[in-house]
Amino acid sequence: MRHTIVLIAFVLAGCASSGGGGTGMSSDRLGGEARQVNANLITADEMAAQSFTNVWQAVISLRPAWPKIPAYVRNGRMAFERLQEIPIRDVKEIRHLSREQARVRFGPEAQETILVVMK
Secondary structure, eight states: OHHHHHHHHHHHHHHHHHOOSSSSOTTOEETTEEOOOOTTEEEHHHHHTTTOOBHHHHHHHHOTTSOOOOEEETTEEEOGGGGGGSBGGGEEEEEEEOHHHHHHHHOTTOOSEEEEEEO
16 A cells, blocks of 8 residues: 555656646756746746747747737837847847736836847
């Protein structure tokens, strides 16, 4: 009976660690440690683990559920498609900001946005 409980615990632990957000990214290993994926943040380490050349590729691949909305880069607004012009090597992180977060950062007229933080 005790062996059965231990076996069930191992099986459940294995199932829990293999699940992800549908992209297969959350259970990947990065730098020898398990990586935690934040649904609203793409880190430089997460981008470096792939072979992306620009921000648009990273967002489309790593967070496909993010809306294709305008982005702020160096406090300037740009169309989502123009993220193809920003090389990954120049980016520290990419954040999805809710409407409330965008308004706090950019003012009362701001809407939901993607924020690209440059190095």
